[in-house]
Amino acid sequence: MAIIENTINYVDGDTILEAFFAFDDTIQGQRPAVLVSHAWAGRSEFTSEKARELAKLGYVGFALDMYGAGKLGQTDAECSALMQPFVEDRALLQRRISVALANVKLLPWVDDKKIGAIGFCFGGLCVLDLARTGANIKGAVSFHGNLTPPSNLKNPKINAKVLVLHGHDDPLVPPKQVAEFEQEMTQAGVDWQLHAYGNTVHAFTNPLATNYAAGYQFSQNANRRSWQAMQNFFTEIFS
Numbered sequence: 001m002a003i004i005e006n007t008i009n010y011v012d013g014d015t016i017l018e019a020f021f022a023f024d025d026t027i028q029g030q031r032p033a034v035l036v037s038h039a040w041a042g043r044s045e046f047t048s049e050k051a052r053e054l055a056k057l058g059y060v061g062f063a064l065d066m067y068g069a070g071k072l073g074q075t076d077a078e079c080s081a082l083m084q085p086f087v088e089d090r091a092l093l094q095r096r097i098s099v100a101l102a103n104v105k106l107l108p109w110v111d112d113k114k115i116g117a118i119g120f121c122f123g124g125l126c127v128l129d130l131a132r133t134g135a136n137i138k139g140a141v142s143f144h145g146n147l148t149p150p151s152n153l154k155n156p157k158i159n160a161k162v163l164v165l166h167g168h169d170d171p172l173v174p175p176k177q178v179a180e181f182e183q184e185m186t187q188a189g190v191d192w193q194l195h196a197y198g199n200t201v202h203a204f205t206n207p208l209a210t211n212y213a214a215g216y217q218f219s220q221n222a223n224r225r226s227w228q229a230m231q232n233f234f235t236e237i238f239s
Contacts, residue, residue, distance in 0.1 A: 002026050003055050005048075009069065010103040012096050018069035019100065020048045021062045022055035023109050032114035032138075032238045033060040033104050035130075037097065037123030039206075040083040042072040046206065050118070057231065060110050064100035066093070066126060083122050090129060090150035097130045101137065114138055114238050117160075118230060119145055120205060124164075129153075131160040138237040139163065141230050144202050147173055147181035155188070162192040163233045165226040167200035171215035195229055197222040 005022040020043065023031070034054045038047045043065045051061030066086065073079030086093040097117075105112040116139045119127035124145015131140040132153050139161040147164065162185060166173060178194070185192040197219065203209035204219040205226065211217065 001056065003052060005052065005055075008103070008107075010099065012099045015096075016069050017065040017067075017096075017099070018043070019062055019064050019103070020051055021060060021104075021107065022048075022051045023060045024055050024058060027058060030109055030111040031058055031060060032116065032234070033062055033107070033110040033112075034234070035097075035100055035104060035115070035117040035127065036061060036063040037100075037117065037119030037126040038063065038066065039121035039123055039203075040073065040079040042067050042079075042082060044072060047120070047123075050120075053227075057234075059116075059234070060104070060107060062100070062104045062107075064097065064104075066096050066123075086122075087125075087146075091152050093126060094129050094133050094150070094153075097126045098133060098135060101130065101135055116141070116234055116237065118143065121145060121203060128162070128164075131158050131162060132156040134159055139233060141165065141233060143205050143226055143230075144170060144173070147177050149181070149184050158185075158188050158190045160190075161233070161237055162190050163229065164192070164194040165222075165229060166194060166196050167202060167204050167219070167222065168196040168198050169200060170202045172202050193233075195226065197225065 002025040047063040051063040054061030117127040118141040124142030127140040141163045203216045204222040209216040
């Protein structure tokens with residue numbers, strides 16, 4: 001196994017974006033690609049490492065950039081300021097992640113008919129919105145993501161299969177939001193799954209999340225189980 005990694009610039013209008021991608025150079029020919037959408041801080045080493053892990057599974061891992069090259073929040077206030085324009089303007093969010101999808105298809109190692117997307121926290125919202133646009137992707141996986149539907153897409157036609165990996169006690173995604181999401185997916189006729197992990201709150205995949213009282217806590221079990229669930233999902237949809 002020889003994992004090759006690099007960065008690539010792409011643009012959305014006047015905004016220069018920088019993605020990180022990784023693939024196994026010993027695999028011959030094209031293979032599926034998986035977009036990795038970052039949490040509210042921006043494209044960080046966390047998402048780059050997820051792209052590497054996906055490369056080891058035989059995919060092209062593509063850690064996309066929602067904010068712009070080099071933009072990375074260091075404090076909660078900075079992260080919120082970066083994320084909020086996209087939460088308030090879901091059409092902007094949808095366009096920005098759609099540009100990432102268009103660019104991953106251009107990589108010569110990618111089978112453009114077999115593309116999936118995963119996202120963490122804010123990134124979970126992003127990949128679900130990508131699916132809601134009717135994008136031609138095989139599947140979308142949200143890890144402890146916001147499930148609120150966008151107001152600009154009424155009765156969306158969703159082509160992708162959907163997997164939501166959720167902490168049952170996540171204060172940022174309360175039961176009412178979960179129930180409404182389940183209803184949304186069912187009404188849209190989506191092939192969807194939701195795995196809820198007991199005694200688990202927000203950010204359960206992030207080893208740096210240590211404040212359970214505030215609703216942010218890494219969970220070794222939920223992290224391991226959710227990654228395995230994602231692998232099973234991709235094995236199914238890419239077969």
